[in-house]
Amino acid sequence: MLNKSRQIRLVWILGLVLAVSATVYSVLRVFNDNLVLFYTPTQLKESPPPGRNYRLGGMVEMGSLVRTGDGLSMRFRVTDQNNVLSVTYTGITPDLFKEGKGVVAQGRLENGIFVASEILAKHDENYMPPKLKQ
């Protein structure tokens, strides 16, 4: 037979355990939803991942950059020396975005064209996606 204060303590502990597990569960769910995977053009061609956002990394092919329409939209091709993928993007690109340089774009594949929502600039001028270095 538990006495009163012990019962109260038990309820507290149970509540705490429940609260902690609920928090951990929801944190992990959000975490899982926001994992952004990184692919090369070859990986995307071989096995296109299911429809959610991911990152494409490679090199902007020389001579492939075309600005279209209002001057903010553009089209370019990303290569990993084996395969090439067309990318469209609307907006202002970071300073390090250039033909012949490495690029990381975030977005999704639509009808074989990668529609980028963001071009990332978090690398220095000599950055190469690791798979290209070999």
Next chain:
Amino acid sequence: MIPELAQLALSLALMLALLTGGFGLWQVTRPEPPLVYLARGMAGSSVLVFSLILASFGALVASFVLSDFSVLNVAENSNILLPLPYKIAASWGSHEGSLLLWTLMLSGWTAAVALFSSRLAPGFRIRVLGVLLILQFAFVGFLLTSSNPFGRLLPAAVSGRDLNPLLQDPIMVSHPPLLYMGYVGFAVSFAFAVAALLEGRLDPTWARWSRPWANAAWSFLTVGILLGSWWAYTVLGWGGWWFWDPVENASLLPWLAGTALIHSLAVTDKRDALKSWTVLLAMVTFALSLLGTFLVRSGVLTSVHAFAADPKRGILILALLVLVIGFSFVLYAARTGKVGLGGQFSWRSRESLLLINNVLMVSALAAVMLGTLYPLVIEVLTGNKMSVGPPYFNAVFAPLLLPAVWLMAIAPYSQWKSMPLGEAMRAMLWPLLGAMLVTGLTIWRWGKPSLLLVLGLAAAVTLAYATVAQARQQLAKLRRHGGSVLLSDRARQLGMSYWGMIVAHVGIAVFVAGVTLVKTYEVERDLVMAPGQTESLGEWRLTFIGVDSVPGPNYQAGHGVFELTRGSGREITLIEPEKRQFTAGGQVITQAAIEAGFFGDVYVSLGEPVAADRASSRPSEQAWSVRMYLKPFINWIWWGCALMAIGGIMTLFDKRYKRLRARPVVAEPAR
């Protein structure tokens, strides 16, 4: 000649740190050591090591200022054309230089401890200084074996490769030293914790001595992070101030742990409670500072911070990290039983509020750590690259930290040990009404109601109101109890520690209000503008005049000129963003132009010349892509952080520390 002398100084520092640190830690365990002489000797040696490292750092700066391109480090990170302030800053722009700066900071903190601890019990003082000296030995050793900043390049280069243009910015000159002051400052509380464990005795004296050091380190770290964020806002040209980039997270981790630490130290100091937990936090905070250094400087993360990556260095820093963490945690596990948990308290008490602060901070810490380290671990294990998007951090951070803000409003009204809950709740009435009023007015005026806006803004207002009201209440209470009629006398009576807390908490309120309002009301537009064209955003009208080519000291700038007017107002402000191409490396950076105001910034940055107009060859007719952002209340983010740091620094001037310095501290018996 200068670099060789500097290297000699470093080697001497290495030997001295090992010999005196090791000797002290060994002697102090023997029966009846000559404690007083030993302590004095180690203090002297700490100051000497600091002078040696300072001399070698000075030599490095001299090599940069004199542009001695026969030093590899200088050749790689500086250039003849570089303006003088950046030549100096380039000394810590590289991996080697920044590690030397790290070590310099460590020896500086150690020397400060040596100078200000003459009243500390000698046995304890020996252990603290011993731990710090051994740490210095490890870092100087690391410098000399794998990251020598004084390596020669023969034959010398004609001109240097240049400092990364992104780092050529006034804010960036001060960001690394302040950040490192913070990181390394936690080495002091770490050393106090390890020394206490080695001695097997933890009394409130330990916490009392540790507190000002932890507060100082925390303040420096706060300013360091603030400057990094401000720099990203002005230089990267896309108007963000926090990207949840792993590099940023690396500095946030020790900050969160440090925030928990300074609060938990308060409990241990005043109530002798939560002792084991506080010791653990002191160790974890420093371990996270080391982890931050490892992540940023090893080249594990690709970013502005990681220059030529060298796996050998990464492994050495990792080894150092594992050694320090491993040693301290084994020690903790072995000794913590002796230390004991300390005093008891009711769940309705200031102790438990501070404990909840700790739990929330540590949860946020765990969440950030998961998002930062998981991708690295997965990449090592499977080779798959991935990253964790900002939505994760945003989704996790707000629910964990907003409750902390609400509780912070109540905290100053709480009492140690046990308190009636009703009284503290009653004090919340007016602040809550005020918060509802302000939030209501904001939504009525600017719209966009959301859960984040309501909870965030209301929390900020409640916190600010309750904190200031509490200070007024304290002052009035003193008056009633026969305090001086003069306000300034009564304010002094409350003590700097108290006012530091008030200022820092108001800083949090300002920060939270700023973040909430920026997130809710920021407006961004990417535009294409031809000269003469006017675009409007909100109540602001921006007219593009043109882009000219203007030479800078070591770059050629595309210098844009815009006219900014507010509504139909007559006052015209010139806005001049630049696109700079650096002569040495050809790299281009964007310098945004910011019209800063109390209620928000107008942020304009240049994109690129738009190709459609290439037919018109005259630059005065060239159209450009332009970013125009409105960032309401973004200054509040910087001011909030600055207030937090000022509050932390204020606590150092509390009179009890003066008394501590004046009165010899003999180990008090634990209560």
